[in-house]
Structure formats: structure tokens, C-alpha cells
Amino acid sequence: MIRTNLRYHAPFSVEDACRILAASESGAVIGGGTVLLPRMTRDERSVLDAVHVRNLGLSEIEQAGDTVLIGAGVTYTEVLEAREGLVPSLLTTMARGITGGAQIRNQGTLVGSAAYANPGSDVPAVLVALDTTLLIQGTRGTREVRAAQFFRGPFVVDLGPDEIVTQLSIPHAEGASGYAKLKLSESSWPIVTAAAVAAPSTDGGWRYRLAIGGACGVPIPVDLGFLGRDRFELDAETAGQVRQNVQDTLGELWSDELAPGSYRQQVAGPIALKALAHLDQEMSS
Amino acid sequence: MSTTQPPGSAHAHDELPSSTVTLIVNDQPRSARCPDRTLLVELIRDELGLFGTHAGCLNGDCGACTVNVDGRITKSCLVLAPAAEGTTITTVEGLGEPGALHPVQEAFWEKDGFQCGFCLPGQLFATIDLLDHEDAPSDDDIRGALAGNICRCTGYQKIIDSVRCAAERTARTPD
Numbered sequence: 001m002i003r004t005n006l007r008y009h010a011p012f013s014v015e016d017a018c019r020i021l022a023a024s025e026s027g028a029v030i031g032g033g034t035v036l037l038p039r040m041t042r043d044e045r046s047v048l049d050a051v052h053v054r055n056l057g058l059s060e061i062e063q064a065g066d067t068v069l070i071g072a073g074v075t076y077t078e079v080l081e082a083r084e085g086l087v088p089s090l091l092t093t094m095a096r097g098i099t100g101g102a103q104i105r106n107q108g109t110l111v112g113s114a115a116y117a118n119p120g121s122d123v124p125a126v127l128v129a130l131d132t133t134l135l136i137q138g139t140r141g142t143r144e145v146r147a148a149q150f151f152r153g154p155f156v157v158d159l160g161p162d163e164i165v166t167q168l169s170i171p172h173a174e175g176a177s178g179y180a181k182l183k184l185s186e187s188s189w190p191i192v193t194a195a196a197v198a199a200p201s202t203d204g205g206w207r208y209r210l211a212i213g214g215a216c217g218v219p220i221p222v223d224l225g226f227l228g229r230d231r232f233e234l235d236a237e238t239a240g241q242v243r244q245n246v247q248d249t250l251g252e253l254w255s256d257e258l259a260p261g262s263y264r265q266q267v268a269g270p271i272a273l274k275a276l277a278h279l280d281q282e283m284s285s
Numbered sequence: 286m287s288t289t290q291p292p293g294s295a296h297a298h299d300e301l302p303s304s305t306v307t308l309i310v311n312d313q314p315r316s317a318r319c320p321d322r323t324l325l326v327e328l329i330r331d332e333l334g335l336f337g338t339h340a341g342c343l344n345g346d347c348g349a350c351t352v353n354v355d356g357r358i359t360k361s362c363l364v365l366a367p368a369a370e371g372t373t374i375t376t377v378e379g380l381g382e383p384g385a386l387h388p389v390q391e392a393f394w395e396k397d398g399f400q401c402g403f404c405l406p407g408q409l410f411a412t413i414d415l416l417d418h419e420d421a422p423s424d425d426d427i428r429g430a431l432a433g434n435i436c437r438c439t440g441y442q443k444i445i446d447s448v449r450c451a452a453e454r455t456a457r458t459p460d
């Protein structure tokens with residue numbers, strides 16, 4: 001049972017939603033509720049005004065020029081059911097691997113996961129690897145924040161109390177992708193995730209991007225410039241360089257009850273290589 | 286629904302912010318007034334008197350509270366009751382009844398797919414959802430589909446046997 005005497009709001013415009021949040025002593029947006037509701041039930045989070053996204057018209061996945069826009073109400077299942085080619089394959093692979101059963105994939109949103117910013121969750125590193133921009137609206141207007149800047153720290157994001165993430169804007173430039181994660185059991189949170197993308201560049205080659213989640217408090221983009229623009233071969237030398245770049249890039253390490261930072265540091269390189277191996281495989285097919 | 290109430294004023298009143306929730310449950314129109322903080326599982330059990338939906342962890346983990354909301358299986362402890370306004374819900378009571386069980390219920394009965402039965406509603410909904418998407422699921426498909434439903438009695442093997450049996454039965458049942 002939730003002990004706070006909260007008031008439920010399901011406004012029909014983002015402006016109204018932001019106004020309610022701005023006027024509240026303690027407001028929160030509900031996306032799918034899969035994180036927020038248990039936190040309220042456990043009395044870890046006290047909310048007086050719960051503002052649901054359900055009537056905001058933000059449940060669409062749309063193509064807009066060369067970007068794909070994913071609304072705040074879009075669930076993992078909706079990503080999996082999107083017509084072929086609409087969403088990057090990295091998102092589909094990630095969504096397929098969300099645990100907790102079809103129920104959680106039916107209920108949880110990508111934006112809710114981003115806004116919660118649990119270091120060990122799947123979404124953050126994926127958004128960074130895809131060079132996603134978060135579209136944000138508040139009482140003072142709209143703004144855009146790149147994923148790499150949105151995640152400020154463990155469970156901390158660049159979002160004011162009156163602001164709502166309305167959409168994710170993802171450049172539709174992914175040619176191939178690879179995703180890997182290490183977790184202790186089917187139902188546990190990932191310890192380290194790695195998301196790799198090969199985007200076709202204008203000169204006919206490739207631009208490679210890699211992001212590591214769970215090793216630090218925020219997702220870490222890793223420089224893969226040494227791979228150049230050609231098709232790479234994942235030989236021993238390349239693998240060694242990837243491992244080195246991962247180690248050089250990791251900042252302050254994240255520890256929680258699942259694993260200490262030192263363990264995450266050790267496994268980050270191998271998980272990155274696994275993601276690159278999947279990427280390599282996808283490029284070959 | 287209290288969409289027009291002023292925000293941040295809850296502590297100013299003794300009365301709990303409340304909503305009247307109108308929805309279709311097991312093909313019947315139902316309506317109940319409850320505090321906004323009520324979980325859907327609490328509405329189903331305490332207001333609508335449908336005790337087949339179980340409240341286990343209230344944490345999203347166990348799956349015992351699973352119901353079908355607008356065609357999607359849903360953990361009802363992760364939904365606020367007022368958010369169910371206007372939805373169509375099926376609970377385990379809507380699947381079948383003694384003497385006329387759903388084919389998936391029959392399969393669980395036949396293969397001893399439950400002991401205490403606490404997890405059973407969730408296992409049934411997860412199985413029906415799987416078979417809606419996959420006529421001939423592999424063992425991996427079955428295990429994946431049940432991943433959101435915890436059982437402390439059976440050791441799962443009997444549940445997997447039940448799902449396999451249900452798949453065979455539904456494959457044999459013409460639409």
C-alpha cells in the first residue's frame with residue numbers, strides 16, 4: 001500500500017502536466033510506473049502529485065526526416081512491435097533482453113528508465129551509443145540535451161522538477177549494432193552493459209561508437225577513432241586496444257550490492273569486446 | 286479522476302484525494318471509488334472482490350498480481366487504480382470456471398502445474414500470452430515467457446510441462 005496521500009493526474013497537454021509539477025511540493029511523472037510505484041509502495045519515494053503521461057499523446061514512434069522520435073509513453077513491447085527498420089536494431093536487441101517477463105516489457109518505458117538513471121540499467125548506454133537527444137519540456141519552454149550530458153551521476157539527470165522528457169530523438173544512422181551485458185541471473189540487474197554502433201559515414205566508410213553502462217555512475221562513451229572508417233577486424237591487436245581504451249576512459253567506478261567497482265572495471269573490457277563481436281557479426285550478415 | 290484538482294494540496298485536506306474508476310472487468314461494467322494512492326491489485330481485490338488476483342511482493346518481481354489490461358499482460362501492483370479508468374481487464378476469474386476451465390487451466394490441472402496456487406494466476410496469464418504469440422514454443426520460449434513469474438512450490442518443471450501440454454491442446458483446438 002502506498003502511504004502518501006497522493007493525487008493522481010492524467011492531464012491532456014504537456015503544458016498542463018508541467019504546470020502541475022511546478023505547483024507541487026513533491027511531484028513525479030509516471031511513465032510505466034515499474035520503478036516509481038514499487039518505490040512509493042516501499043516508502044522510498046513520497047509523491048504528492050503523480051502526473052501520468054498516458055493522455056499526453058506521447059505514445060508514438062515516428063520517423064521525422066533522418067531521425068526517429070520515441071515518445072515518453074513508448075514501452076519496450078512497442079519498440080519490439082515497431083515496423084521493421086523504424087527503430088535502430090540496438091534498441092530492439094536491448095528491449096528483447098529486458099527481464100521481469102512480458103509484463104515489464106509491456107509496462108516499462110525507455111524514457112522512464114532514462115529518467116531513473118540507474119547505472120546498471122540497459123537504456124542509458126544504449127542512448128549514448130545511438131547519439132540520442134532527449135527532448136525536454138518545462139514551464140519555461142523546451143530544450144534538447146544529448147544523452148551523454150543528460151546522465152549527471154547515479155540516479156541523477158539533467159531535469160528540473162517541472163520538466164518532462166517528451167521524446168527521444170535518435171539519428172537514423174545506425175548501420176549495424178552489437179549489445180552485450182553481464183548479469184548474475186535472469187532476473188538480476190545488469191552489472192556491466194556495452195552498446196556498439198556502426199553508422200555509415202558520408203565518405204562511404206563507417207563511424208564506430210561504443211558506450212559502457214554500469215561500470216561507472218553514468219554511461220561512458222569510449223573512443224574508437226583508432227578503428228578508422230574501414231570495416232574492422234576484431235583480431236588480438238584490435239581487441240587489446242579496445243580493452244585499453246575502455247580502461248583509460250572509465251572514471252569513478254560504480255559499486256552496489258551486485259558488484260564492487262573493481263569487478264566492474266575488470267569485466268568492462270571483455271563485455272565491450274563481446275558487443276563488438278556481435279556488431280562484427282551483424283556487419284558480416 | 287482527479288485531473289482538475291489543484292496540485293500540492295493533499296496535506297491541506299483530511300480527505301484523501303480519490304477517484305471513481307469505471308472499467309470493464311471480465312466483460313462486466315464495474316465502478317468503484319477509491320483513494321488515488323490505491324494500487325490496481327488493491328482495487329481488484331478489495332473494491333471489486335476478485336480475490337483470484339494475488340498480491341505477493343508489490344514490487345513487480347513475483348508476477349502473482351498479473352492481469353490482462355487492454356490486451357496486454359500487466360503486473361497490477363505497478364499500476365495506480367485511477368490509471369485503469371476506461372480500461373478492459375480480465376482477471377483469472379474471467380478465464381474459466383469450475384466445469385468449464387480455459388484450456389491452459391486444464392493443462393495446469395492435468396500436469397500438476399501448481400501446488401499452493403499462489404503464483405497460478407500469473408503463470409496462466411503468462412502462458413496464454415505466450416501461446417497468443419507462439420503456437421509451438423520451444424523450451425527456451427517457455428522459460429523466457431515465465432521469467433516474470435516466481436513460484437516457490439513447484440521447482441518450475443511441472444509448470445513447463447503444463448505450458449507444453451497447453452500448447453499441444455490449443456494447437457489441437459480449432460478457432
Ligand SMILES: Cc1cc2nc3c(=O)[nH]c(=O)nc-3n(C[C@H](O)[C@H](O)[C@H](O)COP(=O)(O)OP(=O)(O)OC[C@H]3O[C@@H](n4cnc5c(N)ncnc54)[C@H](O)[C@@H]3O)c2cc1C
Binds near residue numbers: 033104109110121165
Ligand atoms: C521485475 C522487473 C524487472 C526489470 N528488468 C529490467 C531490466 O532487465 N533492465 C532494465 O534496465 N531495467 C529493468 N527494470 C527496471 C525498469 O522497470 C525499467 O527499466 C523501466 O523502463 C522503467 O520505466 P517506467 O516507465 O516504468 O518508469 P517509471 O517508474 O514510470 O519512472 C521511473 C522514474 O522516471 C521518472 N519519469 C518517468 N517518465 C518520465 C518522463 N517522461 N519525464 C520525466 N521523468 C520521468 C519517474 O518520475 C521516476 O522517477 C525492471 C523492473 C522490474 C520491476
Ligand code: FES
Binds near residue numbers: 342344348362
Ligand atoms: S505483487 Fe505484483 S509482481 Fe509481485
Ligand code: FES
Binds near residue numbers: 402405436438
Ligand atoms: S504453486 Fe505455490 S507459488 Fe507456485
